[in-house]
Amino acid sequence: MASATVSVARLVLGLGLIASLVSIPGPARAHETKCPFCRKPVLQDTADLDNEVALKFGKKRIEYRCVLCAIAEAKTAYTGDLTIVAPTETKGQSVTITRKDGKWSMTPETAVFVGHKVNHKICDLGYRAVTNAAAFDAWVAKHKRDLEGAKPLSLDEMVKLAYAAESGG
Amino acid sequence: MTLPVILLALGMAGASAPLPPVPSDLPAWMSETTQNKVFYRRGAYNFDVYNLPSLARDLNAVAVGHAMAYEDLVTGRAATLESATFQRIDWVLKHPPRFMPDEATISSTFGRRYGFLEQVFDWAHLLHAQTVDVLASTRLTPAEKEREIEALYRFYREGTPYVITPLPMNMEFLDSQPYSMAFRRTYPKVNGLFWGYHWLQGAMYDILYGQSLDQQRLGYEVLGERYHQVELYRTDRAFMPMNAEVSPRFAIRFPELANTFDNLHMLHDLVNDILATRGLTEAQRDGQIRRAIWMLLDSTHRGEAAGRKVAAGLHDHRHPEGMPGMGMMKGATEDLMFMPDMGWMSMADCGHCSMPLPDGEDAWRAPTVTAEGWSMRVRCPLCARDMAAQMKGRAILRIPTDDPLRPLLLVSNDRGELGPDAPQALFLEQEGGHAKCDEWSAAVTSREAFEKYLAEHPRYAAGKPLTLEEWSERQGKKPDTYVKPKGPVEDPYAADAHVPEH
Known part of the structure; x- marks a missing residue:
């Protein structure tokens, strides 16, 4: 197949897009879209913090705004085994949450969840996986204004919370 | 009141x-x-x-x-x-x-x-x-x-x-x-x-x-x-x-x-x-x-x-x-239009990698993806496959081949598995920067067509022909060229979204 012809001007524009990336902090992300669950924009990773939550189902990889949204949709939108990769408090470290034969588990097992009721505008703060209890305390301290009184949730508790959200509870 | x-x-x-x-x-x-x-x-x-x-x-x-x-x-x-x-x-x-x-x-x-x-x-x-x-x-x-x-x-x-x-x-x-x-x-x-x-x-x-x-x-x-x-x-x-x-x-x-x-x-x-x-x-x-x-x-x-x-x-x-078949939408500029589920989009550029789409007599060379109620033109088969994989539910992929009269039509099921099988079809995928994705990603209708394609594009001469099954197992990197378009306002329809339910 011969390559597609595009006008010189449009090609220049396209190459200009590449050039413009040089000045954009952090990697560009394909498909910055809305969360399938809450319809708010999916938050992108930054230079200091990962924010994208990915639900892997077969060959699909669907991005969500927060871990609560992903688990909530897992209840009804996906039947069978799946994996959710949730960002943590540390850039480059994630928690892998798996549902296999209906049972939930996660790696690392030391992870806990922030599951503090917040306005969904800041769900990346209020619903987040953190790598361990100490990280939880540090996260809550860092975001004291929004998370005061937050208690760490186990995976079972987080699933219960998210499933209730899916039901409007 | x-x-x-x-x-x-x-x-x-x-x-x-x-x-x-x-x-x-x-x-x-x-x-x-x-x-x-x-x-x-x-x-x-x-x-x-x-x-x-x-x-x-x-x-x-x-x-x-x-x-x-x-x-x-x-x-x-x-x-x-x-x-x-x-x-x-x-x-x-x-x-x-x-x-x-x-x-x-x-x-x-x-x-x-x-x-x-x-x-x-x-x-x-x-x-x-x-x-x-x-x-x-x-x-x-x-x-x-x-x-x-x-x-x-x-x-x-x-x-x-x-x-x-x-x-x-x-x-x-x-x-x-x-x-x-x-x-x-x-x-x-x-x-x-x-x-x-x-x-x-x-x-x-x-x-x-x-x-x-x-x-x-x-x-x-x-x-x-x-x-x-x-x-x-x-x-x-x-x-x-x-x-x-x-x-x-x-x-x-x-x-x-x-x-x-x-x-x-x-x-x-x-x-x-x-x-x-x-x-x-x-x-x-x-x-x-x-x-x-x-x-x-x-x-x-x-x-x-x-x-x-x-x-x-x-x-x-x-x-x-890039779209003569559509009038100006609310808040649109001549470069960008707003799609409520996708945000601001350029209809002249690939929704997956942001590179310019073929136009004029070559417009047919752009694959399309239909998912979640919309259809979008993309630049190459990889863009189509990976975009469909990022969408919930079933998707339809139309992928042109070397023969304009024999495009592939693939359906991605809920799990992202592609079918029906296309036994004669072969794919080239030598992933690189998306500035050239319409060359290093291609679908053809036969082995002969694949060899011809490589002869016409010698820089990909080392490319191996992939069957549909092999190609569908792949997943590309996030395109290096992707830029999220920014419109003049966040959502031109926001003020209309009131609407009392009966």
């Missing part, structure tokens, strides 16, 4: 500003009291829509749905439009008739009162129907189909005076009349049905265009399910579905038809809003409906050309860059 606010709170939309004057020089045919019935242009393909029985029946039900709603609106049953009428229409949609009904027998009062409007609707509906017949025909070659659709359009444009303009129209202007949005606010469920019909009547074209009958049937199996399960019952749309949003290949190839159909659907919206606006006299309704028709008639825009902003408002015929 002011009266308009009280009326709106009660779900009774009134006109928000003085009604615009009705032109004094309306076409003479609008005063005729008899109807001019014109039948199909002669063709062996007529009624070949029945090659796809489920699509044919769904379209038959659409006609019933339109007619039932209009008849109830003008015969004192508006108060139960969202309940009894909705249920009656919904039953028909779930049990679609085998044959196309004569709408005049269902909406006889409406037809008697607004015969001049029915004339415009019927003539454009006939163009819709015959275009689908041509596309669904197995008697015509692809080249004959292209020629016949062009002939059908000439027949439409020259056959009667009831012709809707083929120019892209400023949709923001048309949807900003004093009565605009009254129907969607007062009757959100029935409005959802109307927009669901218009979604189907737009989305069906890319399912049919350039595909074999088997591919059309496979495509409609996915599309029809989406129509029945989701699109008919959506009450969260900000605007009616546009042809270019759901059938971009067809809208690029036949912009005059795509614009005609969008303008037809906008005429439905204008009429619905006028009928739903409380406090108008019959004479005011009649006058405003005549004005709505006049705004969209071909004769009103004689001598004007697509792409030109003759004046602000009614005579603004610009279109987005």
Whole structure:
């Protein structure tokens, strides 16, 4: 197949897009879209913090705004085994949450969840996986204004919370 | 609280500003009291829509749905439009008739009162129907189909005076009349049905265009399910579905038809809003409906050309860059348009990698992805595969090959698995920067074609042919070229998203 012809001007524009990336902090992300669950924009990773939550189902990889949204949709939108990769408090470290034969588990097992009721505008703060209890305390301290009184949730508790959200509870 | 606010709170939309004057020089045919019935242009393909029985029946039900709603609106049953009428229409949609009904027998009062409007609707509906017949025909070659659709359009444009303009129209202007949005606010469920019909009547074209009958049937199996399960019952749309949003290949190839159909659907919206606006006299309704028709008639825009902003408002015929088959949407710039589920998009660039899409005679080389109710052109097979993998639910991928007449049609199931198998097809994928993705990602129809492709592109000479199964296991990196377009505002429809449910 011969390559597609595009006008010189449009090609220049396209190459200009590449050039413009040089000045954009952090990697560009394909498909910055809305969360399938809450319809708010999916938050992108930054230079200091990962924010994208990915639900892997077969060959699909669907991005969500927060871990609560992903688990909530897992209840009804996906039947069978799946994996959710949730960002943590540390850039480059994630928690892998798996549902296999209906049972939930996660790696690392030391992870806990922030599951503090917040306005969904800041769900990346209020619903987040953190790598361990100490990280939880540090996260809550860092975001004291929004998370005061937050208690760490186990995976079972987080699933219960998210499933209730899916039901409007 | 002011009266308009009280009326709106009660779900009774009134006109928000003085009604615009009705032109004094309306076409003479609008005063005729008899109807001019014109039948199909002669063709062996007529009624070949029945090659796809489920699509044919769904379209038959659409006609019933339109007619039932209009008849109830003008015969004192508006108060139960969202309940009894909705249920009656919904039953028909779930049990679609085998044959196309004569709408005049269902909406006889409406037809008697607004015969001049029915004339415009019927003539454009006939163009819709015959275009689908041509596309669904197995008697015509692809080249004959292209020629016949062009002939059908000439027949439409020259056959009667009831012709809707083929120019892209400023949709923001048309949807900003004093009565605009009254129907969607007062009757959100029935409005959802109307927009669901218009979604189907737009989305069906890319399912049919350039595909074999088997591919059309496979495509409609996915599309029809989406129509029945989701699109008919959506009450969260900000605007009616546009042809270019759901059938971009067809809208690029036949912009005059795509614009005609969008303008037809906008005429439905204008009429619905006028009928739903409380406090108008019959004479005011009649006058405003005549004005709505006049705004969209071909004769009103004689001598004007697509792409030109003759004046602000009614005579603004610009279109987005890369998409001649669509008028300007609310808040759109000539570079960007807003899609409520996707945000700001450029129709000239790939939605996955942001690189320019092929245009002109090469437009057919762009694959498309249909998912979640929209269709989007992308730049290469990898972009199509990976974009589909990022979307929930089933998706349809149309991937051109070395043979323009033998595109692949693949369906991605809920788990992202691609089928049906295409034993002869081979893929090249030597992933690099997306500046060249339309070269290093390609699909061909045979081993010979693969070797020929490598010979023509020696920098990929080391490329190995991948079967569909091998290719579908892959996942590309996030494109290095992707840039999220930023529009002038975050969401131009945000202020409209109020809408009290009934």
